[in-house]
Amino acid sequence: MTLDTSSRILKTVPREKAFYFFTSIGNYTGISASSLKEFMEKINEVNVKSLEFHLYRGDFEKWIAEVLQDTDLAGETKRLQKLSLTGNSLRDQLSFTVSRRFKRLTSQSASSRF
C-alpha cells in the first residue's frame, strides 16, 4: 500500500460525507464520524443498538468503501455480518477490526516518512 493510499483513507471528510449513527430508521443519535480515527473512537461510545442497526444494513461497509475508499476494511466489516454478533460482543469485534486497520495504516504512514 502506498503512502497516498494510506493518507487518502485516513483523511477527514466533509460534514456531508461523515458517518451519522442512527439507532433505527430516522433516529439519529447525534454522534457522527468524519474520519477513520473518529469512527474508531465513536464505535466505542455510541449505543450498541446503532452498531447492530448499521452493520446488518451494510452501512459501515458502504461508507468505508465509498467515502474512505478502503476496500480491505469494507470487506472485513462485511465479513463481521456473518458472525451474527450483537451487543458488546459486536462492539468489541468491530472495535478490534477497525483499530487494527487504523494502526496498520498509521504505522505505514509513519514509516514511509523515513
Place this chain on the structure above:
Amino acid sequence: MTIKSSGDQTKMKLKNNAVSLDATDIEILRALQKDSRETYGAIGKRLGIAHSTVYDRIRKMEQQKVIKNYTATIDVEKIGIRNIAAIMTVYTDPKETERVAEKLAALPGVLEVYTSLSEELLIIAKVTATSQEDLHEIIANSIAPLTGVLRIRTSLVTKKFKETQFSITNGSERLHL
C-alpha cells in the same frame, strides 16, 4: 381570534388587526372552504345577498391575501401513490434552530415544519417518502448533516385518523359571535 359585535355589524378582529372581516365575509369563507367551486349565485342565495356582493367581497379578500389560493385536494392513494409519512422531532443547538428549520422547509419531502418552545427548543416536521429506506436516506443525507442538529427522533405514521387544514368551519367554536 375573536369576533366583536357592534350593532348589526359583526366584525372579526384578527391578531395585529391585519384584516377586519364581518359575518358575511366569514360565511363566504366558510362556503369556499367547503367547496371553492360553488358559484357566487349559490353562495349569495343561501346568504340572502346579491351574487355581485359575493363577487366583490371575494375579490377584496383575494386582494388582501385573506384568500391565498384555490387548490384541489387529491386522494393520492387513488392514483397509486403509497407514500409513507413520519413525524420527526429535531433537537437543535438553539442558535441554529431558525436556520435548520428554514433548510428543512426547503426540502421536497418535508410537508410541514414547526418550532416549539415547550420543553427545549426543537423542530417538529412532517416528512413523506416513498419507503422507509428513502426516508432514512433523506434524514441521514440531508437533515442529520445540517449544522446545529443535535439528534433526531422519528415516528413512522402507521394509521391516519384525521388530516385537515384549519378552516373557519372547524374553528367556529372559538369565534365569539
